[in-house]
Amino acid sequence: MQQVISLILENKPGALMRVTGLLSQRGYNIESLTVARTLDPELSRMTIVVDVDSLQRAQVIKQMNKLINVLQANDLSEVPAVVRELVLLRIRTTQESRTAVLKEAEIFGGRVVDSSSEGFAIEVTGAPEKLGEFVDVMSAYGEVDVTRSGALAIALDSKKLRLQPPVPTVGQPHAQPAQK
């Protein structure tokens, strides 16, 4: 099944590699992956969609949480969340079907971002399944070329980011840190 994971990670060199490396190393198939800075420029948020056996879902989250640069990993398949994706679609169309194409785009809440005598470039955002339908419908009118952003997700309830406090370095060996 598809699992939507939201990660907050430190913007450290190699952090992205650790996440993608972990996914491939453990044999999880990445359906999509997006990453960008958060309000705090030191952190990034990633949305990852993986295709995993439902028994493996907790394991994926635990493995992500083990990465030192990952501050939080949440399974959004389990909590109320919104998942959205953006598609940019270019269609070559005949003069006769131009109006029909525009009409369909409107039904899907699309926006024409470029128009020429050859056809259009259209932007649509929505739930990933919805975008699939949009692409199917458009393909009926002519040759299409598509680029998709991958899913972006946000939980509807906020989950507090739990950060570990600093520890003193003095003394060897390092004792297991105390835990409240």
Place this chain on the structure above:
Amino acid sequence: MSTLMSGARMLAECLAREGVDCMFGYPGGVTLPFYDVLYDHQIRHILVRHEENAAFAAEGYARATGKVGVCCATSGPGATNLTTGLVDAMMDSIPIVAITGQVTSKLIGSDAFQEADTFGITRPCTKHNYLVKRLEDLPQAIHEAFYVASTGRPGPVLVDITKDVLQAQGHYVPVTSIHLPGYKVFTEGHTGQIRRAAQLIQESERPLVYAGGGIIAADASEELREFVRLTDTPVVNTLMGLGSMPTEHPNFISMPGMHGSYAANMAMTGADLLIALGVRFDDRVTGRLAAFAPHAKIIHVDIDPAEVGKNRNPDVPIVGDVKRVLSKLNKILVETPAEAPPGNNETRAAARRGWWHQIREWKAAHPYDTSTSESEIKPQHLMAEIDRLSGGQAIVTSDVGQHQMWAAQLIRFNEPRLWINSGGLGSMGFGLPSAIGAQMARPEKLVFSISGDGGFQMAIPELATVANQGLPIKIIVMNNGYLGMVRQWQTLFYNDRLSSVELSCFPDAEKLAGAYGFKGRTISKPWELAAALKEAVDEPGPYLLNVKVTPFECVYPMVPAGSAINEMVLGPPQPVAVPAD
């Protein structure tokens, strides 16, 4: 307060602050500045003969002491040579820190001489890794590396440092705190869950402790013995956990798994409660997972949340440091004796007596094979003699193969950190370099390094290190003339078609050791064995003893791949009577 110094000196200062007294490594172009500092530094640098062995030696040091082992290599080939040792430490959760040199930061990405993407290559080989390109980041990275390596579930951490950082001058400000906001270490264990565990233990009729390397990593042997004293539970130790319960303890059964004992595997299968402590339900232990411990409820204690429920869903998951969890559990057991858990106490006590009776029967029915021969040295005979000399007290490092399994079966370990082997990765070539690390760490200890004739030849260059350092390691080669373990599989599962497993050439041990300046000898007769081992042990310096053993012995019991662990093959197939024609 701060002092002006080079990055290379800062590195040495940071290592010294972490208590590093000795490290294992091999120099090269980009680490020259660091080696210049080491020239007259208090840290002792042991020059090995291959970087892989620097990592193995660091592991040996760490496994023998619990302290962080340190190894060092140059950029490019030096760093890539370390990787087997890093993965080995990763698989067995051994705390080591690897320092590698990297080409000057301006050259990174230009395919410079001896450039390799060490940071990228070692990402999956380490618990965490660093690439340091600015001097001001160096002290922090080093201290973080030691912290990460030694806390939580231990593991290897690599710090890759560019040459310009080692050369740069800067003010050294000692680091006083580490801040890793995303590094969560779970230590305490949930009290409610620990109570539930106590209850299950008191209700159980056929309980069994399945204890592994986590007990040793957490230094929890004492707590384990106390638990066993309170509950009179039988114990099995995994390959990684040997020594966490003294072999001679009356409650100790032995090792379970692919080459575990009949009694241990039957007990796993018959138990109604498995108390899994610092173990990971590894496939070599569980056999066919679906058939593993089919009647048992599971209490699983581990410091790594990802291990709990990874292979088998526990009834009581407890994420925490097994030392602290066990001491809490013991306290609960003392405070709330099993006065009235549901069910009848009389029947339960009778059932427990029955369980012990059953275990003793299993033990008696099929003990490990210790047979000897009058004309040849059997591998089991060799291990029994080493065991006699060790008396459960010596450090024994092992390589990988048949000898490893016989050593694990037949040598007693009455303390933790005596049995040192490559469990998870199964890296041939591990035995000798890990003995170097162990002997450096524990100079007062008798150290046996046991290898096969195959694995020994992978580590042969380290004879020079042994000689250089004058380490009194007793290097025992169990020489069966074959890559024995692979030969065993070919015999049993590939119609005895022995393909590329014969080691027809082995050097003369006396000449070989002599060439390095120490004593060596080859023996092949059973009546020579005891005296030859005694001579090796009595020798104040290193000793190489090449013991020619019967070539075609197989390790039993054996759980064939894909079988349940109670479906053991207990011995060689009996010859089938040929019908008369």
